[in-house]
Amino acid sequence: MATRGRPRTFDPDVALRQALDVFWERGYEGTSLNDLAQAMGIKSASIYACFGSKESLFRQVMGLYGATAGEPPRRALREGPTAREAIHAMLQATADQITHPEHPHYCMLILAAPTGATENHAVREFLAAGRQGQYAEIKDRLSRGVTDGDLLAPPVGLDAMARYYATVVQGLSIQARDGATRAELETVITCAMAAWQTLAP
Amino acid sequence: MATRGRPRTFDPDVALRQALDVFWERGYEGTSLNDLAQAMGIKSASIYACFGSKESLFRQVMGLYGATAGEPPRRALREGPTAREAIHAMLQATADQITHPEHPHYCMLILAAPTGATENHAVREFLAAGRQGQYAEIKDRLSRGVTDGDLLAPPVGLDAMARYYATVVQGLSIQARDGATRAELETVITCAMAAWQTLAP
DNA sequence: CCATTTGTTGATCATTCGACCAATAAATAG
DNA sequence: CTATTTATTGGTCGAATGATCAACAAATGG
Incomplete structure (x- = not known):
């Protein structure tokens, strides 16, 4: 048949x-x-x-x-042995992706349609839902760190920490769009991870 | 006449x-x-x-x-007594602006045209130049902190630190666009500022 | 008053937009 | 073979796009 x-x-x-x-x-x-x-x-x-x-x-x-370019950061988040290493690797995988020489230098989930005509509202919400998913995955990974015992519940809250690293990911996309190099993004990641020891000592 | x-x-x-x-x-x-x-x-x-x-x-x-909505963050950066307080106040002024009840919840410089049709390339570059200006102002303020003696030159470099806080500003805009509240942005700012004592002890 | 200058109106330019036909082509089922 | 099913082609739909133009309106200078 x-x-x-x-x-x-x-x-x-x-x-x-x-x-x-x-x-x-x-x-x-x-x-x-x-x-x-x-x-x-x-x-x-x-x-x-x-x-x-x-x-x-x-x-x-x-x-x-999501199944191709989006997978490496997700895998890094999943497979990092501790919450801290997972977040760090996720940020680095993101930087790798958005400075990849064969692709445009930004994340589509973040910048393909942040604003636009009224009639395309549904598309924007579709992408916003995907970003919400990013945030949820980060938060879940942090929670797992608490469960695993490699992360002390931070005073500021897991929500805050997850939202913070989601914010960094999203900011990196603008940086890459504006021509920042992989090395420059690495320095940003270094700064972003520097918050960790203060947030979760 | x-x-x-x-x-x-x-x-x-x-x-x-x-x-x-x-x-x-x-x-x-x-x-x-x-x-x-x-x-x-x-x-x-x-x-x-x-x-x-x-x-x-x-x-x-x-x-x-730039002369209206963009001014409060710029003024905060200018008038903060120390580099640290200036950056902190700038982030908070940014959060105030992008969650203002009477305006759309995002920064136009960042999200009004990050991508788009080929024929509008010039507009995107115009906005990118504005973002470059943001970064330069942050870096200048950090330099002033070193000159004033309230900021020890960080091992990671002033460029990195400036780019990091520019990244946070840009990430906040996506967060606000996606419905984050002023209070939620405040927690992100708390995390972002937590990096300071590690970066410039 | 009359000439000049500037702004507004309403219409329209060619082009492009997303969408979708009817007609044709190429496969399988019986 | 014929009937049926599915895909492609070329054309076209009405609406919207950014941009202008001629005609008319309202001001000043002399």
Whole structure:
């Protein structure tokens, strides 16, 4: 029972990667269907047939983005032996990603659509939900550190500490967008981690 | 020798403030000339006659923005008695501004156009230059602290420290955009300032 | 009053936007 | 084979985009 009907002339996975490149380059609103169709090598009608709409395509693109570029920082957070080392490695993995020579120098989750036209409100909220997820993962990792005994519950609270490191991650994205080098981001990370011994002595 | 010709029926200063409101609400690309004309109470032809173009209007809007919303953090940085107090007050003034109940909860310099269509490259670079100015002001204030004797030159370097606090400012803007309260931003600031005693003991 | 200067109005420019047809092409099922 | 299903093509939809233009309105200078 092979597929009925005329087979696709393009590979949706490849097309999705090509769409990712364009959205990454120009953000959500800065990318037109023409841009996408050209980069994907198909007509806009095929985009609609395969991916639904511009917004639906973007959501699928963000899924791919999270599974690829987004994975190293997440893994670092997961696999660091202590909360402190996990956060430190997560920041460094983030810096690696957003200064990678083959990609635009910023995190799409953070800067692909922070503001924009009223009609794209849903896209902004979709990305905001992803950022909320980032924060939650950081907080969970800190909690695990307390459970594991490698982190003393900080006086300022785990919420505050998690939000602080989420803030640093987000700030790094602007820094990279503005041309900061990997080495410069490393010095920022050094400063950010310097807070640790004061917060959780 | 009063002004020749038909006088304007609108006050450019008022119109600029109204344009600021719209750009602030929707970012640069998310704002159309129709949006602007409606909010300013004039036709688009009058916008072109008085302000030049959409981009030129936006640059003038950012001038007004910097002189108003941007001033409190700058003043805090300038007037703080020590480098540490100045940075702390600057962060708090920033948090005040980006959670102000009457304005959108983010800093325009940071989020009005971080990404976008190719043709708006100049606008993005204009804002990036403004952010570079932020960083330079922070670094200058730290240098003054060393000169004044209230700050020991930190091992990590003044550049690193300045970039770190610029990163925090920029991260705070995303936090506010995502709905963080003033109190939550305060906890982030507490964490960010906790790095100080480690960096400059 | 008349010429000049400037601003506003309403219309419109070509282009692009996201979206979606109808017509055609290419596969499988029976 | 024919009928059915699915994909692609080329075209086009109405609306919106940033930007202007000619026509009209309101001021000053002489």
